[in-house]
Amino acid sequence: MTEHKFNSISELAEHLKISRTTLYRRANLSDINLTGVYSDEQLELLSSVQPTVQQLNSLTEQTGQLSEQTEQQIKFLNKEISAKDKQIKFLSDQLKEKDLQISLLNKNLDQAQ
Incomplete structure (x- = not known):
């Protein structure tokens, strides 16, 4: 088994003739750590990755879990x-009450003068 060494992600991407974004995505799909040293098999997977049914099922499951988590977070945030909103309404009502009291005090002060 031959090992191939690359000094950077950019160098590996150039060698495979793909973008760095594609390289990262394919490495993630193939569970390959981008460490700088790669086997022939890893380079083959990175150069022409086709997601397997198992990988697609895994991604679908992860997406479903994320959707559930997002839905729970949205419900929590709505609460x-x-x-x-209730706190703001309460404080607004208190402020109106205080404004009314100040207005009445000013009226009484004017009448007292």
Whole structure:
């Protein structure tokens, strides 16, 4: 088994004639760590990766999990927003009450003069 050494990701991408983004995506799909030293088999996988059914199923499952997590986060954040809206309404009502009291005090002060 021959090992091939590359000094950078850019050098490897150039060798494979693919973009760095494609290289990262293919390495991720093929579970290859981009360490700088690669076997012939790894280079073959990186140069022409076709996702397997298992990989596609795994990605689908991960996407589903992310969707569930996102949905839970959205529900949590909506509850937080609702609680903050109630706090803002309460404080706004208190402010209106204080404004009314100040107005009445000013009126009484004017009448006293």
